[in-house]
Amino acid sequence: MINIEDVDVREVEQELGLSFDGTRKNILKTFDDVQACPGSGKTTMVAAKLLIIAKKWQTKYQGVCVLTHTNVAKQEIIDRLNRNADGVKLLSYPHFIGTIQEFINKFLAISFLRSNGYCVKHIDDDMCNVKAWHLLSYGTQKFLENKRISSLQNLQYYFNNKELELRVPGFKAESPSNSYRELTEAKETLVNDGYYYYHEMYAFANQSIHDNPKILDAIRHRFPIVFIDEMQDTQKFQDELLNKIFLHDNVKYQRFGDPDQAIYSDDGEENQTYNKAILEKIENSHRFDNSIAQLAKQLSYNRINLTSNKTNRIVSPHTIFLVDDNSRHKVFTEFAHLCEQVVPMDCDNPIKTVGAVGKKKDDGLTICNYLDSFDKDNSKNKFKPKKLIHYFYEAKRIKVGHEAYHIVLNGIVRCGHMANGELVYSDGTKSPYSATSIRKYLKDSNCFIDFNILIKKLLDSSIDKIKWDDAVTRLINLADLQVSTAIQDFISFESNIRLNPTANDNGSNIVTININGRKIENEVATIHAVKGETHAATLVLETKHYEFDMGSLIKYILGENTTKPTGVRKPQFMKKLYVAFSRPEHLLCIAIDKSRFPTEHISKSNYAGWKICDLTT
Numbered sequence: 340m341i342n343i344e345d346v347d348v349r350e351v352e353q354e355l356g357l358s359f360d361g362t363r364k365n366i367l368k369t370f371d372d373v374q375a376c377p378g379s380g381k382t383t384m385v386a387a388k389l390l391i392i393a394k395k396w397q398t399k400y401q402g403v404c405v406l407t408h409t410n411v412a413k414q415e416i417i418d419r420l421n422r423n424a425d426g427v428k429l430l431s432y433p434h435f436i437g438t439i440q441e442f443i444n445k446f447l448a449i450s451f452l453r454s455n456g457y458c459v460k461h462i463d464d465d466m467c468n469v470k471a472w473h474l475l476s477y478g479t480q481k482f483l484e485n486k487r488i489s490s491l492q493n494l495q496y497y498f499n500n501k502e503l504e505l506r507v508p509g510f511k512a513e514s515p516s517n518s519y520r521e522l523t524e525a526k527e528t529l530v531n532d533g534y535y536y537y538h539e540m541y542a543f544a545n546q547s548i549h550d551n552p553k554i555l556d557a558i559r560h561r562f563p564i565v566f567i568d569e570m571q572d573t574q575k576f577q578d579e580l581l582n583k584i585f586l587h588d589n590v591k592y593q594r595f596g597d598p599d600q601a602i603y604s605d606d607g608e609e610n611q612t613y614n615k616a617i618l619e620k621i622e623n624s625h626r627f628d629n630s631i632a633q634l635a636k637q638l639s640y641n642r643i644n645l646t647s648n649k650t651n652r653i654v655s656p657h658t659i660f661l662v663d664d665n666s667r668h669k670v671f672t673e674f675a676h677l678c679e680q681v682v683p684m685d686c687d688n689p690i691k692t693v694g695a696v697g698k699k700k701d702d703g704l705t706i707c708n709y710l711d712s713f714d715k716d717n718s719k720n721k722f723k724p725k726k727l728i729h730y731f732y733e734a735k736r737i738k739v740g741h742e743a744y745h746i747v748l749n750g751i752v753r754c755g756h757m758a759n760g761e762l763v764y765s766d767g768t769k770s771p772y773s774a775t776s777i778r779k780y781l782k783d784s785n786c787f788i789d790f791n792i793l794i795k796k797l798l799d800s801s802i803d804k805i806k807w808d809d810a811v812t813r814l815i816n817l818a819d820l821q822v823s824t825a826i827q828d829f830i831s832f833e834s835n836i837r838l839n840p841t842a843n844d845n846g847s848n849i850v851t852i853n854i855n856g857r858k859i860e861n862e863v864a865t866i867h868a869v870k871g872e873t874h875a876a877t878l879v880l881e882t883k884h885y886e887f888d889m890g891s892l893i894k895y896i897l898g899e900n901t902t903k904p905t906g907v908r909k910p911q912f913m914k915k916l917y918v919a920f921s922r923p924e925h926l927l928c929i930a931i932d933k934s935r936f937p938t939e940h941i942s943k944s945n946y947a948g949w950k951i952c953d954l955t956t
């Protein structure tokens with residue numbers, strides 16, 4: 340087994356150009372669970388440790404397993420390993436780096452399904468929902484809608500009492516009704532066609548272990564070292580399964596995270612064995628100086644003493660912008676002015692604006708109330724727009740040939756998935772839609788050039804409704820698809836007009852403003868989308884989810900309440916805003932409605948470490 344010595348740590352410090360203090364050195368040398376504050380270097384330590392292990396790894400058929408919660412976090416680790424010749428060795432067999440979901444699918448659920456004679460083509464909630472809904476009669480759809488069920492998300496298998504149990508939306512028990520029969524038949528079709536929901540893969544994994552407990556020995560033998568990053572977001576059902584697999588003398592199992600940043604457990608129960616464990620926490624951050632640490636600290640749910648060793652700037656620029664309905668949009672320009680003064684020209688980290696709620700709501704307060712054109716699905720991390728035409732707009736925007744082409748191809752692949760289509764090659768073989776299979780199909784059917792010319796024409800000129808309607812029908816025909824109700828809305832025309840009058844928005848949630856000849860590019864995103872990131876500057880917007888997040892926590896934000904919040908909503912708001920407040924290296928700003936800011940502080944220019952700037956006057 341691998342032993343990590345001081346000399347290994349020194350070597351990796353040199354390679355990375357960093358130094359680790361005593362606590363962090365100890366984390367690198369042992370395999371105990373770690374709870375550490377934002378920017379304390381958790382991902383950096385995971386990457387450093389992997390680099391040390393990569394150099395020493397000898398066994399050919401055993402590997403290191405690194406699990407994350409999100410694809411973004413997985414990619415972050417892969418990128419760090421890719422920069423190093425030893426690190427690259429961990430990117431292939433026998434090692435595994437992936438999300439928890441990918442691990443469960445690959446090593447347990449898929450093999451269970453296949454060995455029981457079922458094919459697995461797509462694991463995707465959206466695809467299952469669309470496909471199953473279209474299999475139902477009008478009567479059953481109406482029956483569900485009357486029960487206020489508009490999605491078949493719960494038409495899944497669950498592992499209960501040592502066996503798989505199918506839950507049927509709208510029914511508490513088996514029923515002789517037509518609707519019940521149709522729903523179970525729709526599920527049967529999904530399974531026979533190889534379509535599964537994400538969550539039910541955990542049920543199949545559990546069943547697999549129940550049927551064949553020896554599989555656990557095989558997995559533990561294959562992965563004697565296992566790391567989990569972002570552990571705080573792991574839900575109870577995932578944690579239980581991971582513990583069943585890895586909590587064993589033969590496995591070194593180390594989990595990294597920060598319970599204060601647990602923001603993924605809204606729909607389910609959070610894990611019990613990590614978030615609730617009382618561990619000594621690392622409280623000093625490498626990301627920001629104390630002027631930001633003191634502000635973010637007010638939102639630490641576990642009331643940690645967040646600090647930094649970095650030297651503070653002389654005058655704190657961090658600002659609370661007071662806004663109202665008429666002045667909300669002004670905040671981008673004001674923030675850009677501060678960025679121009681505070682963010683060094685050579686800073687590589689991005690400037691971002693974040694809010695908890697991204698989806699437009701008529702009676703709510705969301706990011707869209709500040710930036711009308713904001714589209715949550717249009718973020719760099721998760722580009723999943725509502726219509727095919729937006730893939731073309733995005734491709735036009737980024738201009739780089741192969742990247743642009745790839746974006747369009749992804750749009751067509753999504754269209755194929757929505758239509759439940761399969762590509763049929765000239766020899767009769769079939770394949771599900773993917774970027775590779777479409778290209779193969781187009782070459783096989785001699786349509787590759789026509790397809791590429793059509794895409795190029797759309798990318799090279801402006802698109803109006805007539806041009807789009809004509810081109811899109813040809814495009815989807817070439818890709819072996821036909822217009823059907825399943826894709827009608829997705830392929831329909833939509834113009835690319837963005838309505839925000841204040842900002843020079845280029846269509847991808849980016850607000851670019853010129854200040855004194857410097858281009859300040861500000862990407863707008865949800866808080867979820869920026870987890871784990873380091874920003875140059877962050878502007879946090881007040882939003883509403885039943886209650887106003889900043890409004891309900893303003894006394895905490897100003898350090899006037901330091902007790903641990905109770906109830907359901909406040910702890911959730913606090914964790915989300917803590918993630919947001921702890922992103923920036925140089926500048927933290929927030930925008931809150933003036934009506935929810937304590938009147939006694941409105942006229943002050945500074946309070947509680949903040950500058951106060953009233954944009955309503």
Ligand SMILES: Nc1ncnc2c1ncn2[C@@H]1O[C@H](COP(=O)(O)OP(=O)(O)OP(=O)(O)O)[C@@H](O)[C@H]1O
Nearest residue numbers: 357358376377378379380381382383625626871873
């Ligand atoms: N030992 C170190 N010395 C100096 N800088 C460091 C060190 N470790 C990490 N950093 C820097 O601190 C920043 C945050 O690091 P990292 O992303 O690893 O933190 P994290 O704990 O994973 O953050 P989060 O909790 O927000 O996900 C990065 O800019 C990184 O380069």
